[in-house]
Amino acid sequence: MGIHWYPGHMYKATKAMIELLPQVDIIIELIDARIPYSSSNPVIAKIAKEKACIRIINKADLADPKITALWRKNINDTKCIKTLSCDLGTKEQIPQIMNLCCSLSVNKIGQPTVVLVVGIPNVGKSTLINALAGRRVASTGDEPAVTKGQQRVNLRNGIMLIDTPGILWGKVENESSSFRLAATGAIKNTVMTYEEVAIFAARYLLDNYPKYLKRRFIFSDMPLTESDLLDHIGIKRGCLGAGGRIDRERAATIFINELRSGAIGKISLETPELIDQESLHLKPSLTEITGALGVK
Numbered sequence: 001m002g003i004h005w006y007p008g009h010m011y012k013a014t015k016a017m018i019e020l021l022p023q024v025d026i027i028i029e030l031i032d033a034r035i036p037y038s039s040s041n042p043v044i045a046k047i048a049k050e051k052a053c054i055r056i057i058n059k060a061d062l063a064d065p066k067i068t069a070l071w072r073k074n075i076n077d078t079k080c081i082k083t084l085s086c087d088l089g090t091k092e093q094i095p096q097i098m099n100l101c102c103s104l105s106v107n108k109i110g111q112p113t114v115v116l117v118v119g120i121p122n123v124g125k126s127t128l129i130n131a132l133a134g135r136r137v138a139s140t141g142d143e144p145a146v147t148k149g150q151q152r153v154n155l156r157n158g159i160m161l162i163d164t165p166g167i168l169w170g171k172v173e174n175e176s177s178s179f180r181l182a183a184t185g186a187i188k189n190t191v192m193t194y195e196e197v198a199i200f201a202a203r204y205l206l207d208n209y210p211k212y213l214k215r216r217f218i219f220s221d222m223p224l225t226e227s228d229l230l231d232h233i234g235i236k237r238g239c240l241g242a243g244g245r246i247d248r249e250r251a252a253t254i255f256i257n258e259l260r261s262g263a264i265g266k267i268s269l270e271t272p273e274l275i276d277q278e279s280l281h282l283k284p285s286l287t288e289i290t291g292a293l294g295v296k
Helices: 008-023 040-045 063-077 094-104 125-133 175-184 196-207 208-218 226-236 248-261 274-279 287-292
Strands: 026-032 050-060 082-085 113-119 151-154 159-162
Touching: 008 040, 008 113, 026 094, 026 248, 050 063, 050 094, 063 082, 063 274, 082 094, 094 113, 094 125, 094 159, 113 125, 125 151, 125 159, 175 196, 175 248, 196 208, 196 226, 196 287, 208 226, 226 248
Parallel strands: 026 050, 026 113, 050 082, 113 159
Antiparallel strands: 151 159
C-alpha cells in the first residue's frame, strides 16, 4: 500500500523548483535523522545531480545516535558534498552550515550565490532559514505543509536563500517508508489513522527498542504483539469507553505523539541494512513522476 498524498501545491512547487534549478548554485536538503532514507526525496536526487549539495540530517536529538552515525557514513559514501547531523533548535551548528555555504559559493560578480533549501514536509526547512537569517522570516509549525510557496531571503553576505514548500513525491512506493513518514509527522494525520501507524511503529519498537517501551509504559511483562501494546497503553492512560472498552485510536494517538516528541526515547525507524533488504524487493521508478514534470 504505497501512499498517494500529493496536494496540488506540491506538484506546482516541484515544477517551480525544477524551473528554478538553472539559477541555483547550492542545494541544502534537510532529511529526518529518524528516517534518513524515507525522508530523502528521490525526485531531488534525480534533478540535482550536477549541483553542489549539503545534506543536513535534522532532528538528530530524537534519533538513535548509533544509527545516525551509520547513516552519516552511508550518505558520505555517496556523491553528496557534505553531511551534517544536528538539532536545528539549538542553532549550535548554524555557523558551520553558513561556512559550508560560503566555501561552496560560486564567485559571481555582482550576484549572490543562490542556495535552495529543500526537504519533505515538517523536516525543519523554515527553522533553518530563520536561524541562518537571524530573524523570523519563514513560518514554522508542527503540521506538514506550512510553507505554501517559494520565499527568497537575502542574507546580505553574498548568499540568497530560497525557502520552498515541503515536497513529497507523487507516490511513495515503499509501504514501510509510507508508514515511517506518517509516524514522524511528515504526512498529515488525515492520510492514515493513528491506529494504522501505531501498529506499524509498535512492531518495530517491540523488536528493536523493547527496553524503551518498558521504561516509558511500565510493563510487568512485555507485550508480545502490537495490539497488546496498544491495549496496555490504553488501560494505563485511561483510554476507556463505555463498558471499559479500550479506545484503540486514543491509545494509538498517545503512542504516536510520544514517539514523535522523543518521550519514549531516541529512536531511529530505519537502518542502512534494513533499507538494503527492502530495496531487494522494490525498485521504485521515478519515470512517471519526473516525466510529468518535464524532467528527462
